[in-house]
Amino acid sequence: MDILTEALASMRTGKPASVRTVGRAPWALRLPPVVGAGFHVVLYGTCWLIPSQDLEPVPLSPGDVVFLRDGRGHVLADHPTTPPQDPAEEDFAGGRGRPDASPIGSFRVGGDGPETRLLCGSYDLDQGRPHPLVRQLPEVIHLQTRHGRHAELSAAVQLLGAELENPRIGSDGIVPSLIDSLLLYILRAWFDDQTPAAVDGWAAALGDPAVAPVLAAMHEAPAAQWTVESLAERAGLSRAAFARRFATLVGEPPMSYLTHWRMTTAARLLRESDTPLTAVAARAGYGSEFAFAKAFKREYGLAPGGYRRQTAAARLGA
Template sequence: MDILTEALGSMRTGHPSSVRTDGRAPWGLRLPAVAGAGFHVVLHGTCWLVPLEDSPLSPIALSPGDVVFLRDGRGHILADHPATPPVLETAQRFDPGSPIGTVSLGGDGPLTSLLCGNYYLDQRRPHPLVRQLPEVVHLQTGQGRHPELSAAVQLLGAELENPRIGSDGIVPTLIDSLLLYILRAWFEAQPSASAEGWAAALADPAVAPALAAIHDDPAAAWSVESLAARAGLSRAAFSRRFTAFVGEPPMAYLTRWRMTTAARLLRESDAPLSAVADRAGYGSEFAFAKAFKREYGLAPGAYRREARAA
């Protein structure tokens, strides 16, 4: 079971939206907060990502091939220089021959081209794998670093510079895949000796198999003992190790993932409540409905109706 894909899939509420931004110095663009996670890919030129006044972050210099992922979609500024006054750009122009919108601004100086956008993620109940990420993930793909991510960036740049037959399908797919490439590159870049949290959990020979088992079959009658046996550890040692890396005890995470699985089924399928309860490991609709309402504050049927109306 690919835990990263499953965790992100449990939060996704729609396809990403994307805009190609071309700025000629001097230029500055103030971007409002988004409902999900933001991202930027520098296709050409250089610029700065400048946090807003209420952020503890420092300005970040960006170069060609750099990728930035903003975990919480916090508002920020992109500019040719941190001192350049920004404008608030809300109008995006859509060319029938292009799969993304375009924004052009600035003066007549050096050109910077970026792919900007956001992934629609449900931040009300973020998966702990995403919640443990830094607020800003900055990855540099030059000089042989992160070759798969670099290849995706190069492919995106080529399609946007020279759209051809098939580009309308290729570009959205590449943008969608970019999220997995970004997070995989970040997790794999964490030094093994100092890794902690989910970066360590996904590589740990004891915790990773237990997580995979929970994700592969959340309805199974898992216990701390049975998961510890898979991990090859005693019950107490496994529970301590799992809790230290994942951030919550094994049975708490199992309940979380069962409810997450049920919520996704309610949003994305027409499966009857009895089938959803069964997939979530509950023998009766009543017990499932009670557990679900405790987690989400709504009965399963009401949650499904609200999700469909959104």
């Protein structure tokens, strides 16, 4: 079971939005917060990312990729001292809302100096209930793909750049898929960069010989009648040793995480399918629809049917 893919899929609430941005010095854009996570790929030229007052500006070069975990507001600029301007909201809509729209919007800014070309965008992720794997990521991830680093991420960036520079037949289908894949390549590259001595939390849990198989089992079969004893047996540890190790790495006790994942699984089914509530309850490990509804309302503040109607209405209004 690919836990990273499952964790991200559980948070997805829509398709990524993206804008091909061209800046000519002097230029600076103040980008507002987004509901989800933000990203930037430098395709040509150089610029600076200014995350906020409490973080230092980050110089960016061709091939650099930045991921902003919480979609925080920030500034992109040719130089940290350039006064930023606020783009209109429609400038960064990515063409969404029109059936004939391109998957990539476009925006130009600045004067007549050196040019920088970027792909800017956001992923619709439910930040109200983020998976702990995502919650433990740094607020800003900066990855460099030059000089042979992160070969797969570099290949994705090059493919994306080629499609944007020279759109051809099939580009409207290829570009969104590449942007979706980019998120997984970004997080894989970040996990690969973590040294064993510095790794803790979920980064350590995914590589732990005892905890990783247990997490995979929970994700693969959330409806199974797991107990701390049966999970400890799978981990090859005593009950007490397993419970301590799991809580230390994952950040919560085994059964607490199992409940969280069961409810997350149920919420995804309610959002993305018309599966009957009885079947949703069974796939979340509940033999009784009443018991499931009670647990779900405790977790989400809404009964399952109300949650399904609310998320459906939100999609129609997007």
